Amino acid sequence: MYWLLSASPSPEPEGxxxxxxxxDAQESAGEAAGWLQDNWQDxxxxxxxxxxxxxxxxxxxxVIRRAxxxxxxxxxxxxxxxxxxxxxxxxxVNGERRRQRSQAIGSILRSxxxxxxxxxxxxxxxxxxxxxxxPLLASAGVxxxxxxxxxxxxxxxxxxxxxxxxxxxxxxGDRVDVxxxxxxxxxxxxxxxxxxxxGGGIWYIRNGEIKRVANLSQGWSTALVDVQVRADEDxxxxxxxxxxxxxxxxxxxxxxxxxxxxxxxLGLDEVTLDSMRLRVSAKxxxxxxxGTERELRWRIKKxxxxxGIRIVDExxxxxxxxxxxxxxxxxxxxxxxxxxxx
Numbered sequence: 001m002y003w004l005l006s007a008s009p010s011p012e013p014e015g016x017x018x019x020x021x022x023x024d025a026q027e028s029a030g031e032a033a034g035w036l037q038d039n040w041q042d043x044x045x046x047x048x049x050x051x052x053x054x055x056x057x058x059x060x061x062x063v064i065r066r067a068x069x070x071x072x073x074x075x076x077x078x079x080x081x082x083x084x085x086x087x088x089x090x091x092x093v094n095g096e097r098r099r100q101r102s103q104a105i106g107s108i109l110r111s112x113x114x115x116x117x118x119x120x121x122x123x124x125x126x127x128x129x130x131x132x133x134x135p136l137l138a139s140a141g142v143x144x145x146x147x148x149x150x151x152x153x154x155x156x157x158x159x160x161x162x163x164x165x166x167x168x169x170x171x172x173g174d175r176v177d178v179x180x181x182x183x184x185x186x187x188x189x190x191x192x193x194x195x196x197x198x199g200g201g202i203w204y205i206r207n208g209e210i211k212r213v214a215n216l217s218q219g220w221s222t223a224l225v226d227v228q229v230r231a232d233e234d235x236x237x238x239x240x241x242x243x244x245x246x247x248x249x250x251x252x253x254x255x256x257x258x259x260x261x262x263x264x265x266l267g268l269d270e271v272t273l274d275s276m277r278l279r280v281s282a283k284x285x286x287x288x289x290x291g292t293e294r295e296l297r298w299r300i301k302k303x304x305x306x307x308g309i310r311i312v313d314e315x316x317x318x319x320x321x322x323x324x325x326x327x328x329x330x331x332x333x334x335x336x337x338x339x340x341x342x
Contacts, residue, residue: 161188164188164210171185174215174218175217228277231273233276259292
């Protein structure tokens with residue numbers, strides 16, 4: 001029995017069996033060749049389709065990006081021609097502001113076009129390879145919703161920055177007031193806006209947090225000066241002094257270019273027993289109102305001094321009233337006169 005067990009043939013290893021004869025090898029080669037012959041046309045068609053999709057996507061992306069660049073450049077040239085024909089508009093519009101705004105808008109449009117074209121091409125290629133896109137699109141949708149909730153502040157900032165650029169709410173070089181900060185716009189990005197404050201510091205403000213903005217550089221600015229004189233002064237003399245100072249200022253350089261209208265005396269703004277307050281107004285270039293107000297005060301003060309008209313304020317009036325009460329208290333030797341009963 002032992003001899004029979006030891007003499008029994010060992011089992012053959014599992015796996016593909018080698019051809020036992022030349023006929024078997026020829027049969028296997030024939031099957032492989034037939035399989036290749038049946039599928040090479042499908043492979044070639046799929047490869048050509050993928051190549052054609054990629055080529056069309058690359059060419060279309062190049063053409064659209066180039067068209068956007070030419071469109072932005074043409075719009076800039078038309079704006080420059082219009083500004084050259086209108087001197088007032090040319091002073092209002094900053095070239096650097098227009099250049100940066102056009103570059104930002106062009107960059108946004110080119111990025112959106114590239115994303116749409118390349119994304120569509122990628123999905124078409126995957127569909128041509130026989131990949132089911134339904135689970136992929138569902139996963140992308142879920143990931144997009146999760147990303148939207150997690151980065152909602154970033155999305156809000158980017159969208160607000162796009163609308164700021166498209167609506168031209170403000171640009172580089174404009175002086176703006178956004179509530180918590182004010183200053184000159186240094187740079188406008190899709191996420192933050194940089195302002196140079198009056199103290200020299202740079203403010204980084206998220207575009208999504210800008211609820212309101214006051215652009216002090218669009219159109220024109222208004223310089224307002226209040227002149228307070230004594231109640232017994234001659235109003236005609238005060239008017240003549242203000243008009244004289246305004247006329248002289250409008251003829252001197254560089255104020256002849258800064259002032260866009262005559263200096264006007266609007267009239268009495270407040271009248272009390274001791275003083276009169278008059279308001280003076282002047283229309284100036286954007287962002288030049290503070291300097292104009294300082295110069296106008298200087299000239300009005302000199303004109304009033306030349307005519308002997310005194311300027312007073314509330315503090316001096318209070319001091320004089322207190323001094324008068326003390327003098328009245330000292331009176332004559334008998335003391336102040338007290339009214340008796342009627």
